[in-house]
Amino acid sequence: MYEERPALLDGAVLWTRTAASAPREARPVLPDGCMDLIWADGGLIVAGPDTRAYVPAETATRYAGIRFAPGGAPAFLGVPAHELRDRRVPLGALWDGAEARELAERLTEAVDPAGALDAFVLRRAAAAPAPDxxxxxxxxxxxxxxxxxxxxxxxxxxxxxxxxxxxxxxxxxxxxxxxxxxxxxxxxxxxxxxxxxxxxxxxxxxxxxxxxxxxxxxxxxxxxxxxxxxxxxxxxxxxxxxxxxxxx
Incomplete structure (x- = not known):
């Protein structure tokens, strides 16, 4: 089941997904100009901007993500968007590994991982440069x-x-x-x-x-x-x- 709502960060979308119990073909991810920070069963992944359809390998059962508005993620992540084009990378590859692991553990232990992710992104974005x-x-x-x-x-x-x-x-x-x-x-x-x-x-x-x-x-x-x-x-x-x- 998939649900989304406006995130606390202006222009961003908070979404959650629980995978179906019976496996089925994954829906392609279509290009939309956005980037996502995704918690998936205890791990954190960054989905870069796509130029073509991406068919995910659904290996997790619970997801929570922040979809940044176009142009909103690079300052937050500290990485130019073109370096992540058509890529999915662990957050630990972009940030300090210990920091990424600590955040993943904190979200996993939270009663509401999506809400915890939402609050974290808002706090960190306040300290990052604002989008142009x-x-x-x-x-x-x-x-x-x-x-x-x-x-x-x-x-x-x-x-x-x-x-x-x-x-x-x-x-x-x-x-x-x-x-x-x-x-x-x-x-x-x-x-x-x-x-x-x-x-x-x-x-x-x-x-x-x-x-x-x-x-x-x-x-x-x-x-x-x-x-x-x-x-x-x-x-x-x-x-x-x-x-x-x-x-x-």
Missing amino acids: PLLRAVVARLAAGRPVAETADAVGLGARRLHRLSLDSFGYGPKTLARVLRLQRALALVRSGVPFAEAALRAGCADQAHLARETRALAGTTLGAYARGAAASAKREPPHPSGSSTTA
Whole structure:
């Protein structure tokens, strides 16, 4: 069972998942521009930003995670996002090993590991540099479907500087981030029952064929297969748009 709610940290999402007792095929994790810190049966894992669908090997039974807003994790973790692109790494590989083990033990012993993780992230984030407000504006504009060049001009960043900052903050350049966010908009419409052609145009794709190509490239599946899988999953548990709940 999967559940999520707003985290204490602004813009982040706190989620939990309990694996089904009967094994079933894991749902792919789709790119969403986000990074997660995940507690999974006593271990701590960082899920970096994805550029393609990731199929997790579900080895744990209980998960709790924080999904940071795009650009929100690097300052917290102390690592540029591009170093974690398309990777899942133990927290101990990024932080002092003893510190990571102590945190994992504390969460495991907590009555509510998700709540304890939520509180820890809020405390630590208060001591970390705040995300660049310019990059928050970049995300907001790209999420609304604005072109990359127009976005760069609007926030006063040159193309090269925007690309460099995007690599550090999001793990990839602004054009890739725009593609990822556009696909998320389109698939949200598909999940709500909007016809493919209409979903493509409303999300900012040229046409249904464009959306179909992007779905294959970024999600690793066809539009029809995605829609059928989303419908089947909705009958079992609430959908999680980014799929980050099974990144362990």
